[in-house]
Amino acid sequence: MTPPPLEQSLITFDNVSRFYGEVLGVNRVTLSIPPGITSLVGPNGSGKTTLMNLMTALVRPTRGSIRILGITPHQPEKLFALLGYSTQFDAFPKGLTGFQFIYSFLRLFGKPHLECERLASQAIERVNLAEAAHRKIAGYSKGMRQRIKLAQAIAHDPRVLVLDEPLNGLDPLVRAETIAMFRELANQGRHVIVSSHILHEVDMISDQVILLSNGYVVAEGKISGVRSEIRDQPMQVLIRCNRPSALAAKVFDEDSVVEARLHSDGGGLLIKTRDADKFYRLLNHIALNGIEIETVAPADDNVNSVYEYLIGEEPQK
Amino acid sequence: MAVYKRTYKSYDGPLTPAWSRWMIVTRFSYSRLVGFKTNLFLLACLVPAVGFAAYIYLAHNAAVLKSFGGNFASALSIDGKFFFNFCTFQIGLAYLLVAFTGPALVSPDVVNNAMPLYFCRPFSRSEYVAGKMAVLVYLLSLITWVPALVLFALQSSLAGWEWTRANFWIAGAVILAPLISIAILSLIAMAVSAWIKWRAAAGAVILGVFFLGAGFGSAINAVMRTHYGSLINLSQVLNTVWAGVFRQNLDTGLDVLDAWNALAGASLICLWLLFKKVRAFEVVK
Amino acid sequence: MNWQLWLAQIRAVVRLEMRKTFLSRRGLWVYLLAAAPVLLFFGRTVDVMRSREWFDTSVAPHAVSRAALESIQPGANLEDVEARLGEPYSRRVFQSRRHSQTWLSYTDGSNTYTFRFSDGTLEGVSTRDRANFQDDALIYATFFQFFYLRLLIFFGCVGIFVNLFRGEMMNKSLHFYLLAPVRREVLVAGKFVAGLIAASVIFCTSTALQLWMFSIPFHATIESLHAANYIGVTALACLGYGSVFLAAGLIAVNPLLPAAIVLLWEAANLFLPSALKKISIIFYLQSLCPVLAPPEKDMNPLLALLVNSAEPTPAALAILGLLAVTALVLTWSAFRARKLEINYSSD
Numbered sequence: 031m032t033p034p035p036l037e038q039s040l041i042t043f044d045n046v047s048r049f050y051g052e053v054l055g056v057n058r059v060t061l062s063i064p065p066g067i068t069s070l071v072g073p074n075g076s077g078k079t080t081l082m083n084l085m086t087a088l089v090r091p092t093r094g095s096i097r098i099l100g101i102t103p104h105q106p107e108k109l110f111a112l113l114g115y116s117t118q119f120d121a122f123p124k125g126l127t128g129f130q131f132i133y134s135f136l137r138l139f140g141k142p143h144l145e146c147e148r149l150a151s152q153a154i155e156r157v158n159l160a161e162a163a164h165r166k167i168a169g170y171s172k173g174m175r176q177r178i179k180l181a182q183a184i185a186h187d188p189r190v191l192v193l194d195e196p197l198n199g200l201d202p203l204v205r206a207e208t209i210a211m212f213r214e215l216a217n218q219g220r221h222v223i224v225s226s227h228i229l230h231e232v233d234m235i236s237d238q239v240i241l242l243s244n245g246y247v248v249a250e251g252k253i254s255g256v257r258s259e260i261r262d263q264p265m266q267v268l269i270r271c272n273r274p275s276a277l278a279a280k281v282f283d284e285d286s287v288v289e290a291r292l293h294s295d296g297g298g299l300l301i302k303t304r305d306a307d308k309f310y311r312l313l314n315h316i317a318l319n320g321i322e323i324e325t326v327a328p329a330d331d332n333v334n335s336v337y338e339y340l341i342g343e344e345p346q347k
Numbered sequence: 348m349a350v351y352k353r354t355y356k357s358y359d360g361p362l363t364p365a366w367s368r369w370m371i372v373t374r375f376s377y378s379r380l381v382g383f384k385t386n387l388f389l390l391a392c393l394v395p396a397v398g399f400a401a402y403i404y405l406a407h408n409a410a411v412l413k414s415f416g417g418n419f420a421s422a423l424s425i426d427g428k429f430f431f432n433f434c435t436f437q438i439g440l441a442y443l444l445v446a447f448t449g450p451a452l453v454s455p456d457v458v459n460n461a462m463p464l465y466f467c468r469p470f471s472r473s474e475y476v477a478g479k480m481a482v483l484v485y486l487l488s489l490i491t492w493v494p495a496l497v498l499f500a501l502q503s504s505l506a507g508w509e510w511t512r513a514n515f516w517i518a519g520a521v522i523l524a525p526l527i528s529i530a531i532l533s534l535i536a537m538a539v540s541a542w543i544k545w546r547a548a549a550g551a552v553i554l555g556v557f558f559l560g561a562g563f564g565s566a567i568n569a570v571m572r573t574h575y576g577s578l579i580n581l582s583q584v585l586n587t588v589w590a591g592v593f594r595q596n597l598d599t600g601l602d603v604l605d606a607w608n609a610l611a612g613a614s615l616i617c618l619w620l621l622f623k624k625v626r627a628f629e630v631v632k
Numbered sequence: 633m634n635w636q637l638w639l640a641q642i643r644a645v646v647r648l649e650m651r652k653t654f655l656s657r658r659g660l661w662v663y664l665l666a667a668a669p670v671l672l673f674f675g676r677t678v679d680v681m682r683s684r685e686w687f688d689t690s691v692a693p694h695a696v697s698r699a700a701l702e703s704i705q706p707g708a709n710l711e712d713v714e715a716r717l718g719e720p721y722s723r724r725v726f727q728s729r730r731h732s733q734t735w736l737s738y739t740d741g742s743n744t745y746t747f748r749f750s751d752g753t754l755e756g757v758s759t760r761d762r763a764n765f766q767d768d769a770l771i772y773a774t775f776f777q778f779f780y781l782r783l784l785i786f787f788g789c790v791g792i793f794v795n796l797f798r799g800e801m802m803n804k805s806l807h808f809y810l811l812a813p814v815r816r817e818v819l820v821a822g823k824f825v826a827g828l829i830a831a832s833v834i835f836c837t838s839t840a841l842q843l844w845m846f847s848i849p850f851h852a853t854i855e856s857l858h859a860a861n862y863i864g865v866t867a868l869a870c871l872g873y874g875s876v877f878l879a880a881g882l883i884a885v886n887p888l889l890p891a892a893i894v895l896l897w898e899a900a901n902l903f904l905p906s907a908l909k910k911i912s913i914i915f916y917l918q919s920l921c922p923v924l925a926p927p928e929k930d931m932n933p934l935l936a937l938l939v940n941s942a943e944p945t946p947a948a949l950a951i952l953g954l955l956a957v958t959a960l961v962l963t964w965s966a967f968r969a970r971k972l973e974i975n976y977s978s979d
């Protein structure tokens with residue numbers, strides 16, 4: 031057998047944006063995700079769920095296009111035969127037992143009764159819920175509900191697994207088992223995409239990490255690469271001064287400045303820099319040269335604060 | 348030393364006196380319920396009152412009327428019927444207001460498990476119901492008997508002492524009749540709101556109680572060849588009671604006493620439904 | 633085309649929905665809606681049977697000539713009337729502090745006449761026919777068209793079909809369907825079939841029971857009852873209203889609004905030009921009703937708002953028209969379903 035063409039084994043986002051009215055969900059995401067365990071990491075509201083919902087057509091992109099192993103999200107018949115998604119919604123159809131739940135939704139695949147029964151039992155076995163399988167889901171604990179969702183996502187043996195905060199609510203033992211399962215699935219050449227707002231939780235197990243903040247992808251790649259990449263992220267500074275355009279002309283020569291933009295009110299300059307310390311030193315120099323600088327302030331503390339939040343130490347100056 | 352002894356200090360500031368405690372619920376529900384849209388609706392509901400006031404004014408200004416010619420003046424009589432019509436019109440608007448605001452009255456407390464929080468405090472179930480009901484009674488009063496009373500005052504100032512003395516009962520009627528309807532409307536709205544957490548559905552049920560009641564009442568009358576079916580037609584029941592209060596000789600097809608009994612029955616059912624849900628219990632999702 | 637797969641998937645959706653539509657506690661009120669008219673006709677039957685027995689044993693022997701009964705004029709004196717007509721079969725007296733009211737009932741062998749006296753003078757007469765099949769069939773027709781179709785089935789379908797999509801959005805469990813390898817069109821079809829099965833089973837059973845109850849005192853045959861027609865119209869009503877409310881639940885955050893609009897649209901049907909008339913459900917249903925009901929004389933104004941009679945269309949055309957409206961609405965729903973997003977937080 032010839033190996034499938036490259037695009038058949040990748041999940042790709044091409045310049046995807048999604049707005050909820052005025053609110054930004056994710057913006058200009060361009061990604062290509064190879065098989066293995068991929069973690070989407072970012073604080074609450076950073077767009078992890080939005081990204082996963084986009085992948086599965088639960089929401090539609092405002093712009094851009096998405097392909098999952100070459101399939102668009104709007105071909106449910108093809109897509110969901112090879113993709114399983116465990117969402118963050120903690121709700122289930124009313125009145126079903128764990129087994130009925132998985133069995134009933136497997137029937138939607140058009141598979142015969144016996145096969146559905148077999149697959150349902152297998153999946154339940156796999157998440158260690160066999161003894162609770164015939165109890166109503168309404169009586170499950172948080173961890174059990176988390177696991178039954180997981181079982182539902184893996185029941186049809188998909189090549190792509192999308193799991194939104196799958197480790198939430200699991201006790202340490204089950205967590206270790208679940209992580210081992212992800213590893214096993216990834217080793218079989220599948221895509222396992224998990225989200226988390228705690229980097230420590232996933233950095234050891236992930237083959238690659240995608241860091242999200244406020245709807246933007248701030249870093250992606252192997253965890254070691256991500257750690258240094260985030261340090262090199264440009265930082266934005268807003269300078270209020272009397273002659274912003276003159277200042278712009280001055281700072282543009284510096285190679286630490288990536289971008290300089292007049293502020294919309296005309297009374298300031300927005301600057302992106304890779305090396306904040308060097309830039310501040312430069313600024314002291316300029317201030318001596320007749321431009322009156324009122325204030326200097328980081329325009330967005332995003333990257334720094336995300337870094338702090340995720341990795342837990344000050345980014346090195 | 349136990350930890351709580353070191354850190355716990357109970358509240359020792361001033362307390363709302365017990366007799367007015369129920370109004371706390373009123374205040375908070377009111378501020379959450381009544382926004383711009385509701386105020387706009389209330390304002391719109393006062394427009395008809397202006398029309399009716401103009402009518403009273405016309406009836407007392409022969410000069411203006413002469414310009415229309417004919418003996419128009421005698422056609423414009425201000426009596427019990429006039430106020431009956433005004434109140435009937437206004438209570439129709441009140442009904443719409445209830446269908447829109449009523450559903451959000453109790454259901455958020457049930458859905459968000461707030462009931463235990465209310466009743467673990469020195470606060471009784473009746474106080475809760477009174478507090479919530481006061482919101483609706485207040486809103487509905489604003490567009491029913493309050494403008495009616497203003498119209499009455501206008502009329503009595505224009506018509507003089509004789510008319511006022513002879514028709515003083517009307518002042519009582521324009522207060523009593525709307526209050527009866529307001530009470531039953533609020534009870535229904537609260538009972539529905541306590542049982543149905545989905546706003547849209549609750550609104551539909553408040554409307555449905557009247558429409559389905561009317562329909563089923565007529566069906567019972569037609570099929571069973573009786574008039575007792577009308578007892579579940581609340582708008583007819585209320586109309587009958589009102590006709591009694593306003594001393595109108597209307598044939599509504601119902602006995603006034605039967606109508607009063609039907610109202611009492613409906614209120615009791617609503618209260619029973621309401622108190623079944625207004626308890627310190629938790630909704631397990 | 634993958635019909636076999638789609639059929640299997642529709643069956644699977646129906647399987648899942650059945651539990652919800654038939655067995656949920658939230659759906660209980662639909663059963664109440666359907667049971668109420670059955671109870672009503674049961675009451676009617678008991679009443680007819682009892683009064684018939686009573687009439688034959690205690691009333692008929694007291695028969696008075698019809699001419700004598702008709703000759704009594706308002707204002708007549710109580711003693712005079714009793715002297716002319718003899719002993720009534722029933723006499724009721726109500727005595728208050730100042731007034732006395734007396735009711736005397738007579739019969740001419742088939743109808744009953746009740747004379748009402750106030751302080752000894754005749755104030756009014758009410759006559760009642762004995763129950764007969766023609767009259768009752770007409771009453772049933774009126775009941776069926778003006779109350780059962782327009783209110784009970786209407787609201788029942790609102791409940792059942794709006795719930796199919798909107799109910800699951802409320803419950804935050806719709807995404808499970810959208811994450812299955814099922815085309816959205818197939819999903820809409822499956823849900824619709826499920827709702828249709830539930831609604832038509834519940835309401836057709838109700839229709840059949842009503843007719844049965846209604847027929848007992850008259851020993852009526854199934855043909856003379858037009859049972860097949862009534863049950864057929866019931867099923868078509870579920871089909872038509874079902875499609876409309878499935879669509880409403882799919883698109884509207886607050887389905888109360890579309891429901892109210894449809895209710896008014898259907899009520900205004902009479903006043904619409906004939907081209908617009910055809911875009912409604914009740915127009916076709918009414919054309920299919922076996923007995924044309926007369927509009928009620930003293931109808932409640934609230935109800936009269938909802939009532940009209942449309943001029944009929946031939947049966948075959950009416951069925952086709954109804955199916956066409958349904959197909960149109962469903963196609964549009966399927967189209968909308970393709971754009972459906974999960975947004976549970978909005979209400």
Ligand SMILES: Nc1ncnc2c1ncn2[C@@H]1O[C@H](COP(=O)(O)OP(=O)(O)O)[C@@H](O)[C@H]1O
Pocket residue numbers: 050053054055056072073074075076077078079080081975976977
């Ligand atoms: N249905 C929605 N309507 C409006 N805004 C939304 C909706 N879903 C998500 N958002 C917004 O989009 C952003 C990303 O949210 P989400 O993807 O849920 O983040 P995460 O899963 O990382 O916590 C947040 O600002 C959130 O408020």
Ligand SMILES: [Mg+2]
Pocket residue numbers: 075078079118194
């Ligand atoms: Mg999330």
